[in-house]
Amino acid sequence: MSDPQAPVDDARIGALVDGELPPADAAAIEAAAAADPALAARIERARTLRAAVAGAFADALAEPAPPRLLATIRGAAVVDLGEARARRSRPPTLPTVPAAARWGALAASLALAFYAGRLLAPAPPPAAIVSGPTGMVAGGALASSLGAQLASNQARDAPVKIGVSFRAIDGVYCRTFALRQATPIAGLACREPDGWRVRVAALSAALAPDGGYRTAGDETPAPVLEAMDQLIQGAPLDAAGEARAKAAGWRAPK
Amino acid sequence: MALEEFQRRLIELLPRLRRLARALTPQGADADDLVQIALERGLERRGQWLAGTRLDAWMFTIMKNAWIDETRARARRLRRAAPPEAAEAVADPLVPSLELRLEGEAVRRAIARLPHEQRLAVALVLVEGLSYAEAAKVMNVPMGTLTSRLGRGRVALMADLAGVVA
Numbered sequence: 001m002s003d004p005q006a007p008v009d010d011a012r013i014g015a016l017v018d019g020e021l022p023p024a025d026a027a028a029i030e031a032a033a034a035a036d037p038a039l040a041a042r043i044e045r046a047r048t049l050r051a052a053v054a055g056a057f058a059d060a061l062a063e064p065a066p067p068r069l070l071a072t073i074r075g076a077a078v079v080d081l082g083e084a085r086a087r088r089s090r091p092p093t094l095p096t097v098p099a100a101a102r103w104g105a106l107a108a109s110l111a112l113a114f115y116a117g118r119l120l121a122p123a124p125p126p127a128a129i130v131s132g133p134t135g136m137v138a139g140g141a142l143a144s145s146l147g148a149q150l151a152s153n154q155a156r157d158a159p160v161k162i163g164v165s166f167r168a169i170d171g172v173y174c175r176t177f178a179l180r181q182a183t184p185i186a187g188l189a190c191r192e193p194d195g196w197r198v199r200v201a202a203l204s205a206a207l208a209p210d211g212g213y214r215t216a217g218d219e220t221p222a223p224v225l226e227a228m229d230q231l232i233q234g235a236p237l238d239a240a241g242e243a244r245a246k247a248a249g250w251r252a253p254k
Numbered sequence: 255m256a257l258e259e260f261q262r263r264l265i266e267l268l269p270r271l272r273r274l275a276r277a278l279t280p281q282g283a284d285a286d287d288l289v290q291i292a293l294e295r296g297l298e299r300r301g302q303w304l305a306g307t308r309l310d311a312w313m314f315t316i317m318k319n320a321w322i323d324e325t326r327a328r329a330r331r332l333r334r335a336a337p338p339e340a341a342e343a344v345a346d347p348l349v350p351s352l353e354l355r356l357e358g359e360a361v362r363r364a365i366a367r368l369p370h371e372q373r374l375a376v377a378l379v380l381v382e383g384l385s386y387a388e389a390a391k392v393m394n395v396p397m398g399t400l401t402s403r404l405g406r407g408r409v410a411l412m413a414d415l416a417g418v419v420a
């Protein structure tokens with residue numbers, strides 16, 4: 001135990017507020033501070049600083065994890081959409097996924113994500129997604145589900161499953177969706193003046209050992225997560241927010 | 255440890271990794287890039303982590319090394335380019351009160367102005383709450399070096415923030 005009469009230097013005050021002093025030493029300083037307002041004030045300042053420094057970054061603990069980082073942890077390496085688009089024009093070859101290969105089954109779904117744009121392009125597009133002059137626009141069941149269906153209240157066997165709804169950085173509302181059909185497709189559409197524009201769509205299937213497809217349940221493909229990560233402003237809408245946005249016709253609030 | 259278990263624990267740790275990254279790289283957008291690099295390296299090297307030891311300190315060490323690599327690369331780039339604008343903290347819509355936001359922003363800017371070694375000590379002990387022994391181990395320096403850097407960082411922050419948090 002240190003000499004209680006010695007002046008208390010800043011390092012000891014720091015150690016006190018950092019919980020690094022043996023209990024007897026801490027008690028001695030606290031006792032000295034009770035009789036020494038200047039010392040008490042220095043301790044108080046150090047405590048305030050510690051709390052302010054910790055508090056300045058506390059938001060990180062409350063925010064939802066970005067899908068991009070979750071995808072990294074789960075081994076689904078983020079797919080570069082520009083790269084995926086560039087591949088569309090090349091002849092089909094098996095995509096290589098070096099880093100992700102060791103993640104086994106995940107790699108298969110990732111590989112298919114690369115394929116998605118290409119698979120959509122040459123084949124007649126599903127009626128749910130219509131190729132318009134300026135890109136893909138939702139049609140049919142997809143368009144009506146995007147407008148009317150609430151994620152918080154949807155039938156298990158509905159042909160379209162709505163995922164997450166959110167405000168995008170440019171202010172419009174966007175929703176992720178999955179089409180339950182023979183070729184399962186998941187994507188992200190945003191409500192723009194001329195309708196629901198599909199900003200990204202990807203095959204949401206994993207490759208079965210026999211080379212065929214099996215549906216990968218409700219997994220959202222990496223390109224869709226990536227697009228959402230880039231677009232989202234703040235947190236996803238909760239059930240009440242989703243209902244309000246629907247009531248407003250998914251028009252961007254002023 | 256099974257991969258799934260390791261992944262689950264990384265997801266648990268993610269908020270703290272993001273917090274440390276923000277304390278180290280107050281430029282806002284860079285922070286999650288640093289987290290991503292640390293996650294990739296941690297997953298690659300997970301065979302080197304000893305089960306039973308602290309995963310947070312292990313991941314913090316990986317993040318520190320990635321941060322130092324990135325800081326050096328950035329310094330090389332900056333030597334070739336024009337002097338950088340002062341880093342603008344990103345306004346955070348989640349912080350409710352303007353007063354609190356100003357205070358948080360002032361603190362983040364003050365930490366951004368600290369020399370890197372002091373900033374790392376402040377981030378590990380004051381932000382992440384590591385003990386001196388744990389922080390010294392992450393920084394790979396003797397305990398006396400850690401307490402000296404922490405002390406100088408604290409004095410600089412006090413001077414910088416006089417009137418803001420006092």
